[in-house]
Amino acid sequence: MFNNEIQKEKSNILVIGLGGGADAQGASALALHLKRLYPTSNILYGTAFDVTKLNKNTGDECYEGAFYLPFSNKDSGEMEKSEILQLHPKKYTFSEYNDMVNGIPKWVNTLMYEQGIDQHEFQCDDNGNGGVGKILSPIVACLDKNDGLQQERLVKQLSQLAQWDLIIGLDHGGDVFGGIEDQNMGTDIFMARKLLQVAEAQGHNNTNDGKGVPFKIVIHGLCIDGENYYENMTKKLMLGPLRYFEGTYSIKDMMDILYTMCTNMQDSKTTKIVLKGLNDELKIVKDKYNGIVDPFDTKTIYDTNIEESTEKRDCFGMPILKWVESIQRFHKDKNGILFPPGILPSHWITTGFIFDGRGINRYLLQKPMGDNVNKKYMNHVHEYFDNRLISDTVEDWQNLKTDSMIIKEDKNDDVDEEEEDHDKKVMSSTSVVHGTLNVPGNNHIHAKPAFQFLMKKLRTLRNAGGSMIKESTNCIAIIPAGFRGGETINTLNPVREDIGGLSALMSVLHILVLPKSIRRYHATTLRYEDIPLLEEMKLLGTAAVHELIDEEMDAIGSLSWQLKQDNDIKMKDGTSKSAKIIETDIAPSCRAFFNEIESSLSEAKGSEPFAILQKECKHSSNLSVSFHIAPHCSVGWLHMHIYSNKLLTTAHDHMESAAVGKTVSNIPKNMPYSVIKNNLNEVLKLQESLYAESHFKFQDNILNLALFLDVDDTVLKEVAFETYKDRNEVQLITYKPSKYVLGKYISRLNDAQKNPVVDRKKVIHYKIHDDGETITSAVVVRPCIFKLLILTGCNDNIENRILVSANDDNRTNAVLEQVLIGDDGKTLKDWGFCVCPRDVSINDERKKDVTAIRKWASIQDNCATIFIDDKCEDIVNNGIIDYAIPCEKFGSTEVLTYLETGDEISSDDLLVETVNNVLQFVATNIKV
Numbered sequence: 001m002f003n004n005e006i007q008k009e010k011s012n013i014l015v016i017g018l019g020g021g022a023d024a025q026g027a028s029a030l031a032l033h034l035k036r037l038y039p040t041s042n043i044l045y046g047t048a049f050d051v052t053k054l055n056k057n058t059g060d061e062c063y064e065g066a067f068y069l070p071f072s073n074k075d076s077g078e079m080e081k082s083e084i085l086q087l088h089p090k091k092y093t094f095s096e097y098n099d100m101v102n103g104i105p106k107w108v109n110t111l112m113y114e115q116g117i118d119q120h121e122f123q124c125d126d127n128g129n130g131g132v133g134k135i136l137s138p139i140v141a142c143l144d145k146n147d148g149l150q151q152e153r154l155v156k157q158l159s160q161l162a163q164w165d166l167i168i169g170l171d172h173g174g175d176v177f178g179g180i181e182d183q184n185m186g187t188d189i190f191m192a193r194k195l196l197q198v199a200e201a202q203g204h205n206n207t208n209d210g211k212g213v214p215f216k217i218v219i220h221g222l223c224i225d226g227e228n229y230y231e232n233m234t235k236k237l238m239l240g241p242l243r244y245f246e247g248t249y250s251i252k253d254m255m256d257i258l259y260t261m262c263t264n265m266q267d268s269k270t271t272k273i274v275l276k277g278l279n280d281e282l283k284i285v286k287d288k289y290n291g292i293v294d295p296f297d298t299k300t301i302y303d304t305n306i307e308e309s310t311e312k313r314d315c316f317g318m319p320i321l322k323w324v325e326s327i328q329r330f331h332k333d334k335n336g337i338l339f340p341p342g343i344l345p346s347h348w349i350t351t352g353f354i355f356d357g358r359g360i361n362r363y364l365l366q367k368p369m370g371d372n373v374n375k376k377y378m379n380h381v382h383e384y385f386d387n388r389l390i391s392d393t394v395e396d397w398q399n400l401k402t403d404s405m406i407i408k409e410d411k412n413d414d415v416d417e418e419e420e421d422h423d424k425k426v427m428s429s430t431s432v433v434h435g436t437l438n439v440p441g442n443n444h445i446h447a448k449p450a451f452q453f454l455m456k457k458l459r460t461l462r463n464a465g466g467s468m469i470k471e472s473t474n475c476i477a478i479i480p481a482g483f484r485g486g487e488t489i490n491t492l493n494p495v496r497e498d499i500g501g502l503s504a505l506m507s508v509l510h511i512l513v514l515p516k517s518i519r520r521y522h523a524t525t526l527r528y529e530d531i532p533l534l535e536e537m538k539l540l541g542t543a544a545v546h547e548l549i550d551e552e553m554d555a556i557g558s559l560s561w562q563l564k565q566d567n568d569i570k571m572k573d574g575t576s577k578s579a580k581i582i583e584t585d586i587a588p589s590c591r592a593f594f595n596e597i598e599s600s601l602s603e604a605k606g607s608e609p610f611a612i613l614q615k616e617c618k619h620s621s622n623l624s625v626s627f628h629i630a631p632h633c634s635v636g637w638l639h640m641h642i643y644s645n646k647l648l649t650t651a652h653d654h655m656e657s658a659a660v661g662k663t664v665s666n667i668p669k670n671m672p673y674s675v676i677k678n679n680l681n682e683v684l685k686l687q688e689s690l691y692a693e694s695h696f697k698f699q700d701n702i703l704n705l706a707l708f709l710d711v712d713d714t715v716l717k718e719v720a721f722e723t724y725k726d727r728n729e730v731q732l733i734t735y736k737p738s739k740y741v742l743g744k745y746i747s748r749l750n751d752a753q754k755n756p757v758v759d760r761k762k763v764i765h766y767k768i769h770d771d772g773e774t775i776t777s778a779v780v781v782r783p784c785i786f787k788l789l790i791l792t793g794c795n796d797n798i799e800n801r802i803l804v805s806a807n808d809d810n811r812t813n814a815v816l817e818q819v820l821i822g823d824d825g826k827t828l829k830d831w832g833f834c835v836c837p838r839d840v841s842i843n844d845e846r847k848k849d850v851t852a853i854r855k856w857a858s859i860q861d862n863c864a865t866i867f868i869d870d871k872c873e874d875i876v877n878n879g880i881i882d883y884a885i886p887c888e889k890f891g892s893t894e895v896l897t898y899l900e901t902g903d904e905i906s907s908d909d910l911l912v913e914t915v916n917n918v919l920q921f922v923a924t925n926i927k928v
Helices: 022-037 094-098 148-161 187-201 230-238 251-262 270-278 346-350 357-365 372-386 388-398 417-427 497-503 528-550 559-564 588-601 608-618 650-659 673-678 680-690 739-754 785-793 809-818 850-856 892-901 908-923
Strands: 012-017 042-050 066-068 084-087 120-123 134-137 139-143 166-172 215-220 245-250 283-285 288-292 301-305 323-325 343-345 351-356 468-471 475-478 510-515 568-570 576-578 623-627 640-644 704-710 716-718 730-735 766-768 775-781 798-804 863-869 882-886
Touching: 012 022, 012 187, 022 042, 022 166, 022 215, 022 251, 022 270, 042 120, 042 134, 042 187, 084 134, 084 148, 134 139, 139 148, 139 187, 148 187, 166 187, 166 270, 187 215, 187 357, 215 357, 230 288, 230 343, 230 785, 245 251, 251 270, 270 346, 288 343, 323 346, 343 346, 346 351, 351 357, 372 388, 372 673, 372 680, 468 528, 475 528, 497 650, 510 528, 528 608, 528 623, 528 640, 528 673, 528 882, 528 908, 559 588, 588 608, 623 673, 673 680, 704 850, 716 892, 730 809, 739 766, 775 809, 775 892, 785 908, 798 809, 798 863, 850 863, 863 908, 882 908
Parallel strands: 012 042, 012 166, 042 139, 166 215, 704 798, 704 863, 863 882
Antiparallel strands: 066 084, 084 139, 120 134, 215 351, 245 351, 283 323, 288 301, 323 343, 468 475, 475 510, 510 640, 568 576, 623 640, 716 775, 730 775, 766 775
């Protein structure tokens, strides 16, 4: 248990309950158990305390039962405001805890439970805590979610107590991943980020791949807090946190410690639920477990038959031995109805799950912190559409009624003269929409966004003088370019703010993705039919960033290329400035990582340290995805920013600072993709109310879903039969191919015998049987397919699941009936799939015809479809509610990499997330 992290004889260990309340008991029990395992360690434990909405008492006791721990400023020596509390110990009775005050139990928003925890001495480092050498656990870390300066003080003071060797944040239930009560605004999430900052502030040591003090997030009793149910927690874990899972331990080993703390607690407290689980006191359930569709509405609770459940193991790979009913908690839906207790695998209640805290924080950074940014965004959306002069102009341009965005003022006679004069003054500086060029007389560019008339140039590859990295069916991915302040290569925008000012890149790795021809002003003016476009943009952008990470030093714009630039750039004013990126060009929060990756690049080519850091850069949680919304966008043509949040620049930070107060709603410079996605339904409804004649009416228009899966290079790939047939990852399918295909296989086999040089495009993936008609083929299933099937398998809205392949039907049926996916040995047929015949699904141009597949399967017009394919450009005749989701090709190179190294396609986690996004969006519009 934490053997790799606790190696010093006198390790300093900090254990903090992330959410307060019962998390304090869990953290204390874990800390005291670690003290038994590592008796020479110096362990401090405590909990977070949300003070955002609380009023402090006057005098020494800031909150009842607590007092400030004194801190002095290291530089000035003067006492400073403390954000850490010590407690007056006191044991309360059951009735004292639960006396009601204004209908609320007395313990709520107090430190009563924390006061009852046994206190133990902790020796601070020399000069820590302003010279106070010893303090007592448990400490209380005050957290004001609305006060950034308060949070900075807290991080500094926790760092000042000791040179930590291990930091652990403990959460009961797992609402650190988001839950019913606070969604992404929970104290758990905030405190996890603060503890990461403490770990980063402590510098670097030789553990955890040299990335600083080890930081772990531990979950006791998944879902016992009543904020998540089994299936939706499984989905959350698979969409990110699971990749940072490191192991488990039994909470049973600390039962005795928990008992002493929980004597007078309610049965609904999470620590008591854990103890009931350990004592086999929870009701065993044998028929159904429950799930939830809408986390705000108990009416969407549904049941799943345990016997028909798709898993005998959970997403961690642990066997599900029995299901038990947890204890009902206090969470209520929007109508005031209590959520029912969750029915869970018994081991989820009695197990401690360990996650890498850094990875979890990277995942959490992709999620907006609460409703604040969502409210700002929706306020801004209404401001935009309230200005009909602009929104009508943009709407006409998007509908191709005009080729430019010249604002036409409304000459309505009913408008008050004074108000009309005001509007004229507002518009007098320009008669064009923001983000377009104001060059009267030049009809080629006037009132048009630059991307509209520069598209041909934008599609020029880097080695031909352009900035394009790659393209997909509808989009291109480019490095921001067009810099006019100096002579940069291919006019790429510089990384250094000293050179480019606020035109500099937001990150050393920063790309834009934009549609080639589809006219959209920005993310606020998206249409319902643009949902697949958004997902295509994100997938293309991710692949483009990965390409920049992997490319050699001579590839313009690659990570290695950027880090090795040391030439001088001639500026427009005649001066010269060095292109070499230095530490002060990087945002303070990213400088430690920048120094690591820069120094590792100096080692031999292909060195392991650089390869590790490259891989870290690729994690989806380390890539931020955002949009700039007018007036924060310089070009009024929809474009997505994808950039590494591990290598942010000072320009990024200063852009965000400059955006503060620039709009009435005070939206940030970078509006997270998740905010756009989360609010898309409301934005679409608003647009529909204004522009009904040109918009698809989606509300209550969809009845159900159908899922189409391409087979080759999407679900699986063939591999050399003789070389790999005995590998565990390889499966063998036997079938009789058509005479035409069999003839090709025999010819290829004869050619291979004559010329043994391997052609990777013509792999001998089969063995021909003695009957001369049957073959056995060796295939490997794409690793993420199991995750996709779990994700879609529990979606009751999907009524059709269809395999589509350009290969002959006998082979596709063999894939359907013989390929096993998951530990339970289920075939695709078991997962509910069928095969659409090739002569139906594939047209004369070898394209996949959605209309024909719909007709064959009797899929109604108001049924949405999701088509996952590595070649979405080959999908034709798809309508507004037919979503083509592209995936990276699982080809010869990718399958061999997987077999040789175990590495999966790096964007496959994003593929699973993308499918989930579309499922969730469509599900909200299905007519019940």
